[in-house]
Amino acid sequence: MKNYQNLKTFEEACKVEGLDPEKVIPDFSCYPEKDRASMIAHSKLVIIVRAANRLANDGKEWIPDFTNSDEWKYEPWFDLEEGSSGFRCDGYADWAAGSDVGSRLCFISREVCKYIANQFIETYKEYFL
Template identity: 35%
Template structure:
């Protein structure tokens, strides 16, 4: 078997490959991470993790433990692997704030807003975001995963 290596142009990704003709089509990569991450499968793809392998690795875990692993991957992907610098008090870090009031119409759990921390923290460092926009997006897009992490 012969191998031909093709350099994918910067800013593009492989869109399709026709085995019969050998034709490869490229499409521009979406620039905004929120356009690339819409579902948890997109998060796995971002990290190069096979979904069947992830499910198998999590098969012995409880729902909240699985949700924690999912949230760590979600935050890492949306932050584009940007690590929070806890030595830098000027770097803001954001985390979602949820309303778990019994009177909530969404079953006792809804996204309320986001907050930031500088030197103090009320959330784990692996679960904070580099911007309020990413935090709000994650909290609304992945609210069911947050629900499993916090309430089950």
């Protein structure tokens, strides 16, 4: 796979990252049942975001530099208001941070952010709700 826009499933993201989708998700059974779906979704999103950023970066891993305030980083913004869908991708934030601890869920570009947020909106729903 050469293009992030061809990334359609978690299993494809695992393939890009050289991971086995059957073995990569930790066992969250020791946590309360109400929290497990969110934890599984977060685990999946970490891999999906990493794969999308790699594909958008000519096959090289992209690691956001949180010491560089000139490097833009993007994260999706979701509207959780009641409405026809109740959960929709509403915008894309760009930002720079001067922090030594950063997000694993940020993107290399606005376009990649927008595509992944929409393609994997159900996974984001599980993560946030």
